[in-house]
Amino acid sequence: MITLALSKGRIFDDTLPLLAAAGIEVLDDPEKSRKLILATNRPGLRVVLVRASDVPTYVQHGGADLGVAGLDVLLEHAAQPGGGGPLYRPLDLGIARCRMSVATRRDFDYASAVRQGSRIRVATKYTHAAREHFAAKGVHVDLIKLYGSMELAPLTGLADAIVDLVSTGSTLKANDLVEVERILDVSARLVVNPASLKLQREPLRALIDGFEAAVAARAAGAAA
Numbered sequence: 001m002i003t004l005a006l007s008k009g010r011i012f013d014d015t016l017p018l019l020a021a022a023g024i025e026v027l028d029d030p031e032k033s034r035k036l037i038l039a040t041n042r043p044g045l046r047v048v049l050v051r052a053s054d055v056p057t058y059v060q061h062g063g064a065d066l067g068v069a070g071l072d073v074l075l076e077h078a079a080q081p082g083g084g085g086p087l088y089r090p091l092d093l094g095i096a097r098c099r100m101s102v103a104t105r106r107d108f109d110y111a112s113a114v115r116q117g118s119r120i121r122v123a124t125k126y127t128h129a130a131r132e133h134f135a136a137k138g139v140h141v142d143l144i145k146l147y148g149s150m151e152l153a154p155l156t157g158l159a160d161a162i163v164d165l166v167s168t169g170s171t172l173k174a175n176d177l178v179e180v181e182r183i184l185d186v187s188a189r190l191v192v193n194p195a196s197l198k199l200q201r202e203p204l205r206a207l208i209d210g211f212e213a214a215v216a217a218r219a220a221g222a223a224a
Protein backbone atom coordinates (compact mmCIF):
# COMPACT_ATOMS: atom_id res chain seq x y z
CA MET A 1 0.00 0.00 0.00
CA ILE A 2 1.24 3.46 -0.88
CA THR A 3 0.20 6.39 1.31
CA LEU A 4 0.08 9.92 -0.10
CA ALA A 5 -0.10 12.79 2.42
CA LEU A 6 -2.08 15.88 1.42
CA SER A 7 -3.48 18.82 3.33
CA LYS A 8 -7.10 19.90 3.04
CA GLY A 9 -7.88 22.98 1.00
CA ARG A 10 -5.63 24.41 -1.65
CA ILE A 11 -3.08 21.58 -1.77
CA PHE A 12 -5.76 18.89 -1.94
CA ASP A 13 -7.84 20.82 -4.50
CA ASP A 14 -4.85 21.54 -6.75
CA THR A 15 -3.44 18.00 -6.50
CA LEU A 16 -6.72 16.34 -7.56
CA PRO A 17 -6.45 17.34 -11.25
CA LEU A 18 -2.86 16.05 -11.38
CA LEU A 19 -4.01 12.74 -9.91
CA ALA A 20 -6.94 12.65 -12.33
CA ALA A 21 -4.57 13.15 -15.26
CA ALA A 22 -2.74 10.06 -14.05
CA GLY A 23 -6.03 8.16 -13.90
CA ILE A 24 -6.31 8.36 -10.13
CA GLU A 25 -9.53 9.30 -8.43
CA VAL A 26 -9.95 10.01 -4.73
CA LEU A 27 -13.17 8.31 -3.65
CA ASP A 28 -14.12 10.53 -0.69
CA ASP A 29 -14.67 14.27 -0.55
CA PRO A 30 -12.86 15.70 2.48
CA GLU A 31 -15.29 18.62 2.61
CA LYS A 32 -18.20 16.22 3.12
CA SER A 33 -16.70 13.43 5.15
CA ARG A 34 -14.74 13.48 8.39
CA LYS A 35 -12.50 10.67 7.26
CA LEU A 36 -8.78 11.29 7.44
CA ILE A 37 -7.87 8.28 5.31
CA LEU A 38 -9.34 8.43 1.83
CA ALA A 39 -9.51 5.53 -0.56
CA THR A 40 -8.69 5.93 -4.24
CA ASN A 41 -9.72 3.95 -7.31
CA ARG A 42 -6.32 2.27 -7.06
CA PRO A 43 -6.46 -0.44 -4.38
CA GLY A 44 -2.75 0.09 -3.69
CA LEU A 45 -2.98 3.83 -3.07
CA ARG A 46 -4.59 5.82 -0.26
CA VAL A 47 -4.56 9.48 0.71
CA VAL A 48 -4.12 10.72 4.28
CA LEU A 49 -5.17 14.24 5.27
CA VAL A 50 -2.79 16.07 7.59
CA ARG A 51 -2.04 19.69 8.47
CA ALA A 52 -0.04 21.41 5.72
CA SER A 53 2.95 21.84 8.03
CA ASP A 54 2.80 18.17 9.08
CA VAL A 55 3.20 16.78 5.55
CA PRO A 56 7.05 16.75 5.65
CA THR A 57 7.00 15.15 9.10
CA TYR A 58 4.74 12.32 7.90
CA VAL A 59 6.87 11.68 4.86
CA GLN A 60 10.21 11.97 6.65
CA HIS A 61 9.20 9.44 9.29
CA GLY A 62 7.40 7.06 6.93
CA GLY A 63 3.84 7.80 8.13
CA ALA A 64 3.31 8.49 4.44
CA ASP A 65 5.43 7.36 1.48
CA LEU A 66 5.03 10.63 -0.33
CA GLY A 67 3.27 13.94 0.02
CA VAL A 68 2.63 17.36 -1.41
CA ALA A 69 3.87 20.42 0.51
CA GLY A 70 4.57 24.07 -0.25
CA LEU A 71 8.17 25.24 -0.50
CA ASP A 72 7.40 27.54 2.44
CA VAL A 73 6.54 24.54 4.62
CA LEU A 74 9.52 22.51 3.38
CA LEU A 75 12.02 25.26 4.18
CA GLU A 76 10.67 25.78 7.69
CA HIS A 77 10.56 22.04 8.30
CA ALA A 78 14.16 21.54 7.20
CA ALA A 79 15.30 24.19 9.68
CA GLN A 80 13.52 22.59 12.66
CA PRO A 81 15.40 20.38 15.10
CA GLY A 82 15.18 16.91 13.56
CA GLY A 83 13.87 18.39 10.34
CA GLY A 84 17.07 17.81 8.44
CA GLY A 85 16.25 14.14 7.81
CA PRO A 86 16.15 12.72 4.33
CA LEU A 87 13.36 13.81 2.03
CA TYR A 88 13.61 13.14 -1.67
CA ARG A 89 12.23 16.12 -3.61
CA PRO A 90 11.82 14.98 -7.19
CA LEU A 91 9.31 17.44 -8.57
CA ASP A 92 7.96 20.98 -8.52
CA LEU A 93 4.25 20.47 -9.15
CA GLY A 94 3.69 24.12 -10.04
CA ILE A 95 0.49 24.25 -7.99
CA ALA A 96 -0.49 26.44 -5.01
CA ARG A 97 1.71 29.16 -6.44
CA CYS A 98 2.27 32.24 -4.38
CA ARG A 99 5.17 34.28 -3.04
CA MET A 100 6.59 34.97 0.37
CA SER A 101 6.73 38.70 0.96
CA VAL A 102 7.24 41.42 3.51
CA ALA A 103 4.17 43.57 4.10
CA THR A 104 3.57 46.61 6.29
CA ARG A 105 0.89 49.12 7.07
CA ARG A 106 0.48 51.69 4.36
CA ASP A 107 1.82 54.40 6.68
CA PHE A 108 4.97 52.54 7.72
CA ASP A 109 8.04 53.66 5.78
CA TYR A 110 9.84 50.35 5.40
CA ALA A 111 12.52 51.65 3.01
CA SER A 112 13.64 54.38 5.37
CA ALA A 113 13.50 52.08 8.41
CA VAL A 114 15.88 49.76 6.52
CA ARG A 115 18.06 52.66 5.39
CA GLN A 116 18.33 54.06 8.92
CA GLY A 117 19.21 50.64 10.34
CA SER A 118 16.21 50.68 12.71
CA ARG A 119 15.17 47.49 14.51
CA ILE A 120 12.05 46.24 12.81
CA ARG A 121 9.52 44.04 14.60
CA VAL A 122 8.42 41.31 12.21
CA ALA A 123 5.59 38.88 12.91
CA THR A 124 5.52 35.63 10.93
CA LYS A 125 4.87 31.93 10.80
CA TYR A 126 8.05 31.65 8.70
CA THR A 127 10.70 32.53 11.25
CA HIS A 128 13.48 30.61 9.55
CA ALA A 129 12.96 32.08 6.07
CA ALA A 130 12.45 35.54 7.59
CA ARG A 131 15.62 35.33 9.71
CA GLU A 132 17.66 34.30 6.67
CA HIS A 133 16.17 37.02 4.49
CA PHE A 134 16.79 39.88 6.89
CA ALA A 135 20.22 38.60 7.91
CA ALA A 136 21.24 38.53 4.24
CA LYS A 137 20.07 42.15 3.88
CA GLY A 138 21.77 43.17 7.12
CA VAL A 139 18.46 44.34 8.59
CA HIS A 140 18.00 44.06 12.35
CA VAL A 141 14.72 42.40 13.22
CA ASP A 142 12.89 41.15 16.27
CA LEU A 143 10.96 38.14 15.08
CA ILE A 144 7.59 37.35 16.63
CA LYS A 145 6.32 33.85 15.93
CA LEU A 146 2.65 33.58 14.97
CA TYR A 147 0.61 30.64 13.73
CA GLY A 148 -1.99 32.50 11.66
CA SER A 149 -3.81 35.76 10.91
CA MET A 150 -0.49 37.52 10.41
CA GLU A 151 -2.28 40.52 8.83
CA LEU A 152 -3.53 41.48 12.25
CA ALA A 153 -0.08 42.05 13.72
CA PRO A 154 0.72 45.44 12.11
CA LEU A 155 -2.87 46.63 12.63
CA THR A 156 -2.76 46.01 16.37
CA GLY A 157 0.76 47.31 16.92
CA LEU A 158 2.16 43.85 17.64
CA ALA A 159 4.65 44.29 14.80
CA ASP A 160 5.87 46.78 12.18
CA ALA A 161 5.87 44.22 9.40
CA ILE A 162 4.84 40.68 8.55
CA VAL A 163 6.34 37.98 6.38
CA ASP A 164 3.49 36.07 4.79
CA LEU A 165 2.35 34.36 1.62
CA VAL A 166 0.71 36.52 -1.03
CA SER A 167 -1.00 35.45 -4.23
CA THR A 168 -3.47 38.04 -5.48
CA GLY A 169 -2.77 40.53 -2.72
CA SER A 170 -6.47 40.88 -1.90
CA THR A 171 -6.07 39.80 1.73
CA LEU A 172 -3.37 42.42 2.24
CA LYS A 173 -5.49 45.03 0.53
CA ALA A 174 -8.55 44.17 2.60
CA ASN A 175 -6.45 44.82 5.70
CA ASP A 176 -4.87 47.99 4.38
CA LEU A 177 -1.40 46.46 4.13
CA VAL A 178 1.10 46.83 1.31
CA GLU A 179 3.64 44.39 -0.05
CA VAL A 180 7.04 46.07 0.29
CA GLU A 181 9.46 43.27 -0.60
CA ARG A 182 9.37 39.87 -2.26
CA ILE A 183 11.39 37.14 -0.60
CA LEU A 184 10.70 33.90 -2.44
CA ASP A 185 8.52 32.31 -5.13
CA VAL A 186 6.55 29.46 -3.63
CA SER A 187 4.88 26.43 -5.20
CA ALA A 188 4.00 22.97 -3.97
CA ARG A 189 6.52 20.15 -4.30
CA LEU A 190 6.27 16.39 -4.30
CA VAL A 191 8.30 14.88 -1.47
CA VAL A 192 9.13 11.21 -1.14
CA ASN A 193 10.46 9.07 1.69
CA PRO A 194 13.79 7.66 0.43
CA ALA A 195 13.37 4.33 2.24
CA SER A 196 9.93 3.90 0.65
CA LEU A 197 11.46 4.57 -2.73
CA LYS A 198 13.82 1.66 -2.16
CA LEU A 199 11.24 -0.72 -0.71
CA GLN A 200 8.38 0.09 -3.10
CA ARG A 201 10.40 1.25 -6.05
CA GLU A 202 8.08 0.16 -8.89
CA PRO A 203 4.74 1.56 -7.74
CA LEU A 204 6.29 4.75 -6.37
CA ARG A 205 8.29 5.35 -9.53
CA ALA A 206 5.09 4.87 -11.56
CA LEU A 207 3.26 7.38 -9.38
CA ILE A 208 6.07 9.96 -9.58
CA ASP A 209 6.20 9.48 -13.37
CA GLY A 210 2.42 9.98 -13.45
CA PHE A 211 2.76 13.28 -11.60
CA GLU A 212 5.60 14.32 -13.86
CA ALA A 213 3.58 13.59 -17.01
CA ALA A 214 0.57 15.47 -15.59
CA VAL A 215 2.71 18.52 -14.79
CA ALA A 216 4.32 18.43 -18.26
CA ALA A 217 0.93 18.04 -19.98
CA ARG A 218 -0.49 20.97 -18.04
CA ALA A 219 2.52 23.13 -18.88
CA ALA A 220 2.16 22.22 -22.58
CA GLY A 221 -1.56 23.02 -22.41
CA ALA A 222 -0.86 26.36 -20.80
CA ALA A 223 1.74 27.22 -23.46
CA ALA A 224 -0.58 26.27 -26.35
Ligand code: ADP
Residues within 6 Å of the ligand: 007, 008, 009, 010, 011, 051, 052, 053, 069, 070, 071, 072, 073, 096, 097, 098, 165, 166, 167, 168, 186, 187, 188
Ligand atom coordinates in the same frame (compact mmCIF):
# COMPACT_ATOMS: atom_id res chain seq x y z
P1 ADP B 1 -2.76 26.34 6.05
O1 ADP B 1 -3.57 27.57 6.28
O2 ADP B 1 -3.14 25.15 6.91
O3 ADP B 1 -1.29 26.57 6.03
P2 ADP B 1 -3.28 26.68 3.22
O4 ADP B 1 -4.18 25.89 2.31
O5 ADP B 1 -3.60 28.11 3.47
O6 ADP B 1 -3.18 25.84 4.58
O7 ADP B 1 -1.80 26.63 2.68
C1 ADP B 1 -1.25 25.43 2.23
C2 ADP B 1 -0.12 25.77 1.29
O8 ADP B 1 -0.64 26.42 0.16
C3 ADP B 1 0.92 26.73 1.89
O9 ADP B 1 1.91 26.04 2.59
C4 ADP B 1 1.44 27.43 0.66
O10 ADP B 1 2.47 26.65 0.06
C5 ADP B 1 0.22 27.46 -0.26
N1 ADP B 1 -0.48 28.73 -0.13
C6 ADP B 1 -0.78 29.39 1.01
N2 ADP B 1 -1.43 30.56 0.75
C7 ADP B 1 -1.52 30.62 -0.58
C8 ADP B 1 -2.08 31.56 -1.48
N3 ADP B 1 -2.66 32.69 -1.06
N4 ADP B 1 -2.06 31.27 -2.80
C9 ADP B 1 -1.52 30.15 -3.24
N5 ADP B 1 -0.93 29.23 -2.45
C10 ADP B 1 -0.93 29.46 -1.14
Ligand code: MG
Residues within 6 Å of the ligand: none
Ligand atom coordinates in the same frame (compact mmCIF):
# COMPACT_ATOMS: atom_id res chain seq x y z
MG1 MG C 1 -3.75 29.52 4.99
